[in-house]
Amino acid sequence: MQIDRRLVAHFDWTLFLLVLVFVAIGVTTIYSANYNIAEGHAGGLPSRQLLWLGLGIIAMLTAVAFDYHYLDRLAYPFYGAMLLLLFLVLFVGHSGGGSQRWINLGFFRLQPSEPAKLAIVLVMAKYLQNDEPSQGLRLSDLWVPFVLVGPLVILTLVQPDLGTAIILGIVFLSMILMGGLRPRSFLYLMGAGLACLPIGWHFLKSYQRARILTFLDPDRDPLGAGYHVIQSKIAIGSGRLFGKGYLHGTQNRLDFLPAQHTDFIFAVFSEEWGFVGCLILLVLYFALIVYSFRLIERAKDRFGGLLVFGMVAIFFWHVVINVAMVTGIMPVVGVPLPMVSYGGSSLASMMFALGVMINVSMRRYTF
């Protein structure tokens, strides 16, 4: 396949630059989170994250290189591969922190639940691309998506990775809403969801239950799960308006924060950059999302629009759930902050998602 010069000209540099800004913020914050005053360095994680950026750029360019309509054909094979990987991870997976989430590839530990998020967007965009019925979609129109997405969510839940499972579910829900679900069907779905809560509760691990109970009642476990949220809130709050300055966060220094370079990186960032820093970071995410919304409006076809929407939904929910969790307005579920938290699988998946958006954006001019 020959690369069309017009495509190069139409490459979406705005999105690409935004990515670089986020990764820059991420790497500097990861550096701070791992900085050891006594030894004067931060170990290998920041440079590893730069390596993952390289991997991400490859993922992104791959997503850009082919006309996005090929994704229509690739959706099911990709979905099948993800299903297989999520299944495999239960047996050959590498465990860490009490759950089995990674497949060891030698140089890289792949976390299949990250690209699984993309799989949901692909199959849903494929399924929903046909014109919707005049009265909107009924639940009975959607049994195929339910059958497809259900196993992904369940396989993620048993790892256990509650955060990713929630993201998978909520992205799925966002997409059927965007695809034109009838309001009444939506209410049925919510009702069914509520009815299933007690069953779901039964399947949660004790530490997951503890986190949710702690959120509902912060006094319940102030010495365990509640302690992390308290420490996270202290870190964020003590950043005040302008922050304590880069590498000067004390909460972070004293190792009071859990998972400081992954799920709690926002707390490290907030402590050092204050409300102003948080405002800028959120405005950047806001800009990325608004920009993508414009791409949905300008998409040439329904498939393209749904693809962009799905990818944006991933970003949106990650940012919202992560920030809400570290600021104590949501239970602690492990969800990374997109492109800022440390992690190769997450970064590469996010950049692939952006690649898909750029792809749709570029090809709105082609005929």
Add this chain to the structure above:
Amino acid sequence: MALLADINRQDGAPELRRRARLLYLVLILVFGALLARLFFLQVVDGERYTFLSENNRVRIKRIPGTRGMVLDRQGQLLVDSRPSFDLLFVAEDAEEPENTLRQLARYLRRDEKELLAILEENKKRPAFEEIVIGKDVDWATVVAVETHQIDLPGVSLRARPRRSYADGPVGAHILGYLAEIGPKQLKALKDQGYATGDEFGQYGLEKTWEYVLRGQSGGQQVEVDALGRRVRVLHEVTDVPGYTVHLTLDRQLQETAFEALKGKEGTIVALDVNTGAILAMVSTPAFDPNVFARGIKSDEWQALMKDRLRPLSNRAIQGQYPPGSTFKVIMAIAGLEEGVLQPESRISDPGYYYFGNRQFRDWKKGGHGSVDLHKAIVESCDVYFYQAGQRIGVDRIAKWARAFGLGEKSGATLDDEKAGIVPDSEWKRKRFRQPWYPGETLSVAIGQGYLTVTPLQLANMMAALANGGTLYRPRVVDKIESVDGTVVREYGPEKIRTISLKPATLERLHKALADVVKGPGGTGAAARSSVVEIAGKTGTAQVVEMKGGAYVKSEQLAYFNRDHAWFVAYAPAQNPKIALVTLVEHGGHGGDAAAPLAKKVIEKYMELQARPPEQQQARIQGATRAD
């Protein structure tokens, strides 16, 4: 191209465009909420959080749950937790840690260098972690630290319950001990709420019943000031004390048994014949578990480990010994039940027995003369049982030994119980890939050779014989109670199996065992009591095999080569209640060394049985919780 059809069809997506407009609204609302939250945390409440973050003023103080008590069958206190204080130091809370320690040394009249050395040793610990300067410090230290708190920034006292074993070494093996949880154990148990510095049962009941005794730790999330002093408690979780464990042991019987074994190595186990309840179990030499409670020093530990007399071993369940002549009980039962032995038929014992070209000696020089089964048991005639063994055969002997629980763990909830060995031809083929030689049966017939048992197994064998053939699982825990006194779990008698025995067999055995003690020529005459009629069997287990024909008196041998003395018994002979085993290592003859001890313990048991019930009630109420 297949794609062309798709592309041509598209004219944008009007529904998506319409809904996308709604998305802006959702986005603005949600991001607005996040920003509002951040504004609230960082600007409105920023000052408070800044205050909390300076020196990180929020600390977690864990309060381990008070460990449960252990009581005896009368409700008397055996193990308890008493209050004690540890002296702690948080270097980050003192502006000049060295100065604080110098002050402390002065108040406590301790060596300054010693305290500074502790600080140096703990240099690499995480910030704000407490250094333990003294464990279980004395009252004077507590008072000194409390009085001079102002001069001692960073120094604090932590009250923590410390284990206390009322009778020290008595019952040490069965009760066990605690030690600070090791790094490996901690890793494995972190999910169960254990933390650094927690104690964990390492031996005995403390280990096997850890999960019942431990309780749940509580703690406080406290705000402290710059000197590490508590300003206020932000959150608190109350600790839950562990359960109280009621044992089947009798404290006074334990003491009597321990006293009887004083200066000897050995063990005494007493069982209730009708329930399998362990009434007493002592093993000597013992150790003092209170030493572990205060924190055993490395040289003390080394001394215990290296002691040739193995004070850490619970001989009652971990010692595996040849049963010697006590095994003749099984031989007699096997012979009668299999129909091999005619109780009235007599043999003549010249003092030796030739099998093949080897001479097997009787313990009595010159022999016992004309012997029937009754006399063979009463006088413990070896030659009679050599012949009996030869006729019964090892496989049938093994079958009856196993029926009575030999060669298998009894399954009492005790730490590290051993099984012993009951050999038969199959066992030997598996173990040595050799056939069983008939000569080996003769050794087994008098309780020697490959045969080994634990004292608990022999006691249980006697209990089953005494109650007419029911083998109970020995048990030491009677019931578990929560602190408020509600019974959480009660353990009743548990049958392992019922051994079907002919009444005639039982009658003969009971009569013969009673005559071992009271009859003419009985080897257990030393157990004859004016208080109660005791039935029993003596045994002498050879430690080293005697070569040649020389009769050597045990006293003439080097100490560690001397025979072990056994006495197994039950009482009262007519209506048995207690079964008992006494083993004195290197004690020589069972009749001389072990039987008198058994008598003492059984007499004490009869005395305790006679104590009025009101007195028992008073004791239960008398046991109070020290907290």
